[in-house]
Amino acid sequence: MAEGILVFVEQRGGQVRKASLEALSEAHRKVATVGGAVTAFIVGKDVKSIAGSLAKYHPSKILVSDSADFENYSTEGYATALTEAVKKTDAKYVFAANTALSKDLLPRVAARLDAPLVSDVTEFVVDGNNLLPKRPQYSGKTYTVYEFNSPVGLVTLRPNVFAIEESSNNVNCPIEDLAVSAGEVKAKVTATQAASGNKVELSEASVVVAGGRGIKGPENWPVLQSLCDQLGAALGASRAVVDAGWIDHQFQVGQTGKTVSPQLYIACGISGAIQHLAGMNSSKVIVAINNNPDAEIFKHATYGIVGDVLEVVPKLTEELKKMNSNN
Ligand SMILES: Cc1cc2nc3c(=O)[nH]c(=O)nc-3n(C[C@H](O)[C@H](O)[C@H](O)COP(=O)(O)OP(=O)(O)OC[C@H]3O[C@@H](n4cnc5c(N)ncnc54)[C@H](O)[C@@H]3O)c2cc1C
Missing domain, CATH: 3.40.50.1220 (TPP-binding domain)
Structure with missing residues (x-):
């Protein structure tokens, strides 16, 4: 039976998104309810070196897909990697930060797993050992609470809502490779140009x-x-x-x-x-x-x-x- 929480940790250019650390911290707070363990999953090129920095956010394991295939983001390649990570961990919940990237990625993964996805969640209602994601709707006029009827449920968490919980001690945590190739990628990113914008996202x-x-x-x-x-x-x-x-x-x-x-x-x-x-x-x-x-x-x-x-x-x-x- 599926248990535990898999957290997709987003990085760009080796820089981990703060909102992913919030998702990791919330997974740590909720895993006792769900049962099982928290696994952090990071994908990219040369990301193994930054994987260790995630240990202080309390995952039980860090799963890494480090390959030249993942140098640039592609919906199909990243979806293949994350789908494999979900299957490998048999997680009950998949958490990701509600960012532009995950808005593109998570629906694809949900479709591949035939699993439900609730996005922009601001709270979890605890029901036994289930998490019921709660999200604002109609411009914040109402809230909806969802119950998953599926072995795995995907959730994206609104940035800046969930507190980061960081250990001040040096923490060690096993890092494991997940060897996966991007597979057939029909739309490939060849270059990215940063627009001039905010220094802070x-x-x-x-x-x-x-x-x-x-x-x-x-x-x-x-x-x-x-x-x-x-x-x-x-x-x-x-x-x-x-x-x-x-x-x-x-x-x-x-x-x-x-x-x-x-x-x-x-x-x-x-x-x-x-x-x-x-x-x-x-x-x-x-x-x-x-x-x-x-x-x-x-x-x-x-x-x-x-x-x-x-x-x-x-x-x-x-x-x-x-x-x-x-x-
Ligand atoms: C489908 C749909 C989606 C939309 N999505 C968005 C969205 O994502 N984001 C969004 O912002 N809007 C959105 N809108 C538009 C929204 O309805 C408003 O028209 C818009 O937010 C108004 O912008 P504003 O407050 O800058 O301008 P205004 O409504 O014109 O307000 C300007 C304000 O400035 C004040 N003001 C004027 N001069 C001064 C001064 N010198 N000093 C101090 N205050 C002054 C005025 O009193 C007024 O309150 C959407 C509308 C629709 C129909």
């Missing part, structure tokens, strides 16, 4: 400063960028300003953009439309800056500042600069 950032139509024009992004620099924040945007061509779509937060769940979200000149809230209302602290005291965003904000964003933000940045230079 928006969906994983712990602080986000987002701008909407209230910033008046694209010439004012540097005002928000200066605040980002002081806070180590990622820049986000509403759809209105993306549609207006003020900024690229990769910065968009919301129903048709990215979902973020930072510790702090600063909404600058954003009205708080339901589709925008869908992408950020699970943020821990929301600060809204808007010159309209009746703006919808204030109903969802932890703190509100009524004022002109182009006056308030530079003042905030100035104060933070002083604080940062004193530290």
